[in-house]
Amino acid sequence: MTLLEAEDVRAVYGDGCVRCxxxxxxxxxxxxxxxxxxxxACAEIDxxxxxxxxxxxxxxxxxxxxxxxxxxxxxxxxxxVGGDVRYAGHxxxxxxxxxxxxQALRTGEIALVHQHIRDGLSLEFTGGGNVAExxxxxxxxxxxxxxxxxxxxxxxxxxxxxxxxDPTSTYSGGMQRRVQIARALAVEPELVVLDEPTTGLDxxxxxxxxxxFRRIQREHGVAAIVVSHDLGVVRLLADRTVVMRHxxxxxxxxxDRVMEDPHHEYTQTLINSVI
Amino acid sequence: xxxxxxxxxxxxxSAETATEGGTNDNRQPDRGTPIRAETVDAALDALHGxxxxxxxxAYLDEHTKREVRRAxxxxxxxxxxxxxYASRPMPLARGWGTGGIQVSLSVLGPDDTFKVIDQGTDGSxxxxxxxxxxxxxxxxxxxxxTTEADVIQTRHRIPEEVLCDDQLLVxxxxxxxxxxxxxxxxxxxxKRHAHRNYGKMWVHLYENVVxxxxxxxxxxxxxxxxxxxxxxxxPIPRWDTPKLDDADHLSIFAAGREARxxxxxxxxxxxxxxxxxxxxxxxxxxxxxxxxxxxxDTFLVELSETRDGxxxxxxxxxxxxxxxxxxxxxxxxxxPKDHHLDREGVDWGPGTPDVPRTTxxxxxxxxxxxx
Ligand SMILES: Nc1ncnc2c1ncn2[C@@H]1O[C@H](COP(=O)(O)OP(=O)(O)OP(=O)(O)O)[C@@H](O)[C@H]1O
Ligand SMILES: [Mg+2]
Ligand SMILES: [Zn+2]
Numbered sequence: 001m002t003l004l005e006a007e008d009v010r011a012v013y014g015d016g017c018v019r020c021x022x023x024x025x026x027x028x029x030x031x032x033x034x035x036x037x038x039x040x041a042c043a044e045i046d047x048x049x050x051x052x053x054x055x056x057x058x059x060x061x062x063x064x065x066x067x068x069x070x071x072x073x074x075x076x077x078x079x080x081v082g083g084d085v086r087y088a089g090h091x092x093x094x095x096x097x098x099x100x101x102x103q104a105l106r107t108g109e110i111a112l113v114h115q116h117i118r119d120g121l122s123l124e125f126t127g128g129g130n131v132a133e134x135x136x137x138x139x140x141x142x143x144x145x146x147x148x149x150x151x152x153x154x155x156x157x158x159x160x161x162x163x164x165x166d167p168t169s170t171y172s173g174g175m176q177r178r179v180q181i182a183r184a185l186a187v188e189p190e191l192v193v194l195d196e197p198t199t200g201l202d203x204x205x206x207x208x209x210x211x212x213f214r215r216i217q218r219e220h221g222v223a224a225i226v227v228s229h230d231l232g233v234v235r236l237l238a239d240r241t242v243v244m245r246h247x248x249x250x251x252x253x254x255x256d257r258v259m260e261d262p263h264h265e266y267t268q269t270l271i272n273s274v275i
Numbered sequence: 276x277x278x279x280x281x282x283x284x285x286x287x288x289s290a291e292t293a294t295e296g297g298t299n300d301n302r303q304p305d306r307g308t309p310i311r312a313e314t315v316d317a318a319l320d321a322l323h324g325x326x327x328x329x330x331x332x333a334y335l336d337e338h339t340k341r342e343v344r345r346a347x348x349x350x351x352x353x354x355x356x357x358x359x360y361a362s363r364p365m366p367l368a369r370g371w372g373t374g375g376i377q378v379s380l381s382v383l384g385p386d387d388t389f390k391v392i393d394q395g396t397d398g399s400x401x402x403x404x405x406x407x408x409x410x411x412x413x414x415x416x417x418x419x420x421t422t423e424a425d426v427i428q429t430r431h432r433i434p435e436e437v438l439c440d441d442q443l444l445v446x447x448x449x450x451x452x453x454x455x456x457x458x459x460x461x462x463x464x465x466k467r468h469a470h471r472n473y474g475k476m477w478v479h480l481y482e483n484v485v486x487x488x489x490x491x492x493x494x495x496x497x498x499x500x501x502x503x504x505x506x507x508x509x510p511i512p513r514w515d516t517p518k519l520d521d522a523d524h525l526s527i528f529a530a531g532r533e534a535r536x537x538x539x540x541x542x543x544x545x546x547x548x549x550x551x552x553x554x555x556x557x558x559x560x561x562x563x564x565x566x567x568x569x570x571x572d573t574f575l576v577e578l579s580e581t582r583d584g585x586x587x588x589x590x591x592x593x594x595x596x597x598x599x600x601x602x603x604x605x606x607x608x609x610x611p612k613d614h615h616l617d618r619e620g621v622d623w624g625p626g627t628p629d630v631p632r633t634t635x636x637x638x639x640x641x642x643x644x645x646x
Binding site for chain 1: 475553
């Protein structure tokens, strides 16, 4: 059953013009409009996510992955967005709904784990406080319930419980990333968008964070969009994968098929460069 | 009483001064002709020298008063919302009630009776100065009796005697936005207010309970007004906060330095933020009574003094912070706080018995409302 369906979505930095689309993309070899100079971070994107499914998004740096992730997570950045995003159980295009509806979705059904830790966490708050914020924003008003749920999430994401009441600024990068994930999972969303979940972590920590996420994702059947420039991450987590370049999807398919039998020349180079 | 150190509130006052120093003054709109006078004395001398000619009734020019009244009306229309206004320099140091005095002078008329208290006492130099300025420029009579006043300007207290629907309480505010505690950015906080997004303040309460086992906020306890805006009730003790809930009187909060006015209209729901299982409680003074009048149901402050026969050692005792009511109780120990009303048993602030107010039901009904 389809949870999220995006059709012809785009995110543009700048004023944009009528020639933005034809002068950018894979064939043009750039994401910048030659006429008006706007950056077409992503455009002409069709993606969908089923309940419980993990969709991978790969591509080189600057290919538009984060811009797409923010758009799908209904997080308003500086980009001008367009297109159509449908979400199960909600009427209309989510890119056009009012603030209250969008906010309700973002405190409940859809969670984003930011690529940059600082965009998502208040480092002066405790780690527990950062996770509690999600629950409190969703209307939890029993201190003991909040406390118990935060402990549960620390345990599930394997953050040492005894560090729960320390300022998040004193956490290691891996712990901060886990706090982000715990925060994202706090109110049991239906869809989690993970942007570069392994960035800034050393390899051994990367593997453990991914294992943790995969376990929780499967246990709870939560759907996910996992964005990474690292093919290994997507190969490990994603059922289906889309490959982005210069703001466009150049290849899409089941992850195994994309990895073993890449059709697009760019995907082939990507895969070969890893192997 | 002012010469004694009022330990209970002195801490607040110094903390407040510290925060005041750190805020910049850039965002203050200062249009119009500033009134040049360094002190109340200088201002009044100038008035006496030239007579009232060239000066408006109630010191402020009509344009300024209209501006303040407009902002006040808007504030009343949107309970708890901070309304910006063009704050004028006043012959008082900023942070000493320049916002409050502008509101008072803008609403006072010659038939009004005016009372001014500073932390509960009418006798402080600052309260006396403000009273004198209003007396001489607005031709009002002044009083120390809460029940006789039409307008009461106050710093950090709400009187013990119940206020009525024909009374107006003007509270001086040093720091307007309760959210500044969790984020120094006013721009970000304005957005939070617009979206009723108070998650960060709730985290502050959560961490407070983690650290202290209970919510440990003294004065300026963050409160929801009419279920919509989070408001700082100014640095009144928690003791006074419940008096704002469903009150008969109108409360106007004014900050001169930050150039903001906000209000709680009569019969408005004012609810301190708290958890279902960690409730809002007021200060308690178990087994203590006022050293002067014997009251056990008033807000008491600690008093240290050397007494005869104590060999110069300090002794601590407790006295009513509201000096005017203390005097009444002194001559009539059984006088209730609603003695001047037709009705009896009016719920006004904490009662004598040492039981916390029940707010569990309230909290439950508010669940999800302020997310
Ligand atoms: N705020 C912004 N203003 C202008 N251009 C931006 C802004 N944010 C991103 N861009 C541009 O949009 C394009 C896509 O950026 P985006 O961050 O989505 O890429 P990405 O695939 O996530 O890259 P990375 O792997 O480095 O995170 C880039 O060309 C980038 O320079
Ligand atoms: Mg990115
Ligand atoms: Zn263009």
